[in-house]
Amino acid sequence: MASNDDTLGxxxxxxxFSRMCSSRDVFHHVTGRWGALVIVALSENGEPMRFSxxxxxxxxxxxxxxxxxxxxxxxxGVVVRTVHSSIPPHVDxxxxxxxxxxxxxxxxxxGIVEGELGGILQSQEAYDKAHA
Amino acid sequence: MASNDDTLGxxxxxxxFSRMCSSRDVFHHVTGRWGALVIVALSENGEPMRFSxxxxxxxxxxxxxxxxxxxxxxxxGVVVRTVHSSIPPHVDxxxxxxxxxxxxxxxxxxGIVEGELGGILQSQEAYDKAHA
Numbered sequence: 001m002a003s004n005d006d007t008l009g010x011x012x013x014x015x016x017f018s019r020m021c022s023s024r025d026v027f028h029h030v031t032g033r034w035g036a037l038v039i040v041a042l043s044e045n046g047e048p049m050r051f052s053x054x055x056x057x058x059x060x061x062x063x064x065x066x067x068x069x070x071x072x073x074x075x076x077g078v079v080v081r082t083v084h085s086s087i088p089p090h091v092d093x094x095x096x097x098x099x100x101x102x103x104x105x106x107x108x109x110x111g112i113v114e115g116e117l118g119g120i121l122q123s124q125e126a127y128d129k130a131h132a
Numbered sequence: 133m134a135s136n137d138d139t140l141g142x143x144x145x146x147x148x149f150s151r152m153c154s155s156r157d158v159f160h161h162v163t164g165r166w167g168a169l170v171i172v173a174l175s176e177n178g179e180p181m182r183f184s185x186x187x188x189x190x191x192x193x194x195x196x197x198x199x200x201x202x203x204x205x206x207x208x209g210v211v212v213r214t215v216h217s218s219i220p221p222h223v224d225x226x227x228x229x230x231x232x233x234x235x236x237x238x239x240x241x242x243g244i245v246e247g248e249l250g251g252i253l254q255s256q257e258a259y260d261k262a263h264a
Binding site for chain 2: 013014015016017018019020022023024026027028030031032033036037040041057058059060074075076077098101102104105106108109110112113114115116117119120121122123124127128
C-alpha cells in the first residue's frame with residue numbers, strides 16, 4: 001500500500017497477510033510487544049496517563065521502549081499526546097477513538113490469556129515432557 | 133507465576149502487566165509478530181493447514197520463524213500438530229479450542245486495522261510533517 005491517500009482507491013484492499021501492505025506494520029505495532037499492553041493500560045485506566053504512570057503500570061518496559069512505543073502509536077493515530085501548560089507543565093497520553101476501538105479485542109485477549117493460564121501451563125508442562 | 137500447577141491457588145491472580153507472571157509471555161506469543169497472523173490464518177482457513185500452506189499465506193515469514201512460532205503455539209495449547217500416516221505421510225496444524233477463542237479478538241483487530249487503514253495513513257502523514 002502506498003502512503004499517498006489519493007492513490008488508495010486504485011490499490012487492492014488492505015490485507016495484513018501481505019508484507020507489502022501498510023496494514024501489516026500497523027497490525028504489528030498494535031499487537032506488538034509493548035503496544036498492546038500500553039493500549040490496554042490506557043483503556044483500563046479510563047483517563048489520561050502520564051509517562052511515569054504508564055511506565056510503572058507496564059512492568060518491565062524501559063524508558064526508551066515506552067517512548068518509542070508511544071511515538072509509534074501517536075503516529076498511527078491510536079494515542080494522543082497532550083502538553084498541559086500548567087505550572088509545572090505536564091504531558092499525558094490518552095486513546096483516540098481508533099485506540100478505543102482497538103482496546104476492546106486487546107482486552108478480550110488479555111482476559112482469555114489470564115483466564116486460561118492454568119490450562120496453558122499444564123499444556124507447556126506436557127509438551128516439555130514429551131520433547132525432553 | 134510458577135509453572136507448577138499445584139501452587140497456582142496460593143499465587144496472585146494472573147496479570148499480564150506483571151513481568152513476573154507467566155501470562156505475560158503467553159500474551160506476547162499470541163499477539164506476537166507471527167503468532168497472531170498464524171492464528172488468524174488457521175481460523176480463516178477453517179480447516180487444518182500444512183506448513184507450506186501457512187508459509188505461503190503468512191507472506192514474509194521464514195521457515196525458521198514459522199517453525200518456531202508453531203512450536204510455541206503448540207506448547208501453549210493453541211495449535212495441534214497432527215502427523216497423518218498416509219502415503220506419503222503429512223503433517224498439518226489446526227487451532228485447539230483455546231486457539232479458536234483467541235482467534236475471535238485477533239480477527240477483530242485485523243478487521244479494525246484493515247478497515248481504518250486510510251485514516252491511519254493520513255495520521256502518519258500528518259505526524260511526519262509535524263515532526264520533520
